[in-house]
C-alpha cells in the first residue's frame with residue numbers, strides 16, 4: 095500500500111506506543127522508515143515493545159517512561175527527545191484511559207483519572223511538541239485517536255466521551271491556528287479493534303464482541319493493520335491540505351448503530367458489580383507493571 099522508505103527522516107512519537115493500537119501504528123511507521131519514540135507508564139512494557147518492533151522491522155525505537163497527567167514530566171520528556179534524538183516530525187496521540195461505569199457510580203477521582211489522561215495529557219503533549227515545531231519552523235503533523243463517540247456521545251463511558259470530544263475540538267481548533275506554520279492536525283475515530291487493554295475495561299463480560307460483530311455492516315471487527323495504514327496515510331506527505339478532519343474507521347458501525355454500550359442499559363446491579371471487579375482486576379495487573387510515579391493529585 096505504501097512505498098518503502100516513505101517515512102525516512104521522520105521521527106514520530108506514539109504515546110501509549112508500548113501496547114495495543116499504539117504499538118501497531120508504531121510498527122507500521124517503523125517498517126516504512128520512521129524513527130520511532132514511544133512513551134507510557136510501564137517501562138518494562140515499552141522496552142519489550144521496542145525489542146519486538148526492532149527485531150521485526152529493524153530501525154530505531156526509543157522509549158520514555160512518563161505519566162501524561164504530569165505536565166512537567168511531559169515537558170521534560172519532550173525536551174529530552176529534542177536533546178537526545180532531534181526534533182520530532184510527527185505525533186500520534188494514542189494514550190488513553192477508560193473503563194465502563196454507570197455515571198452515577200463514578201467518583202470525581204474516577205472522572206479525573208480518565209479526563210486527566212485523555213484531555214489534559216493529550217493537550218500537554220501536543221502543546222510541548224507544537225510550540226517546538228513553531229519555534230523551529232518544522233512542518234509537523236499530529237494524529238489523535240478519538241472515537242466515534244465524539245459524534246454520538248456514549249453511555250457508560252461519559253468521562254471518555256467528554257474528553258475525546260475535547261481532543262476532537264483541539265484538532266479542529268489547532269488545525270486553524272497552526273495552519274500558517276504548516277502544522278497539520280487530524281484525528282481517527284476507530285470502531286472496535288480488539289486490544290487487551292480496551293476489551294478488559296470496556297467489555298468485561300464473556301464473549302465480548304459477539305453482538306457488535308453481528309451488528310457491524312461488514313460483519314467483522316477491525317484489523318489493527320487497517321488502523322495503522324490510516325495513521326500512516328494521515329502522517330505522510332502528499333496530502334498536506336488535509337487538516338482538521340476526524341476520520342472514522344469502523345466498517346460504518348456508528349452510522350448503522352449510533353453509540354456503543356447501549357446494551358448495558360439492561361444490566362442489573364449484580365452485573366455492574368461483577369463488571370467493576372473484572373475491570374479492577376485488569377487495572378491492578380497493569381499497576382504492578384507501572385514504573386512511573388503518578389502526579390501528585392493535590393497539585
Ligand code: HXC
Pocket residue numbers: 190191192193194195199200201202203204205207208239240241254284285291292295370373374377380381
Ligand atoms: C468505577 C473506578 C473504576 C471502575 C477506577 N475507578 N476503576 N470507578 N469503576 N471500574 C476509580 C477509582 O475508584 C478511583 O477513585 C479512581 O477511579 C482512580 O483509580 P485508580 O485505580 O487509582 O486510577 P489509575 O491508577 O490512575 O488508573 C487509571 C485508569 C486505568 C483509567 C483507571 O484503567 C488505566 O490506567 N487505564 C489505562 C489503559 C486503558 O484504560 N486502556 C483502555 C483505553 S480504551 P476513588 O474515588 O475510589 O479514589 C479507550 C476507548 C477508546 O480509550 C478507544 C477507541 C480506540
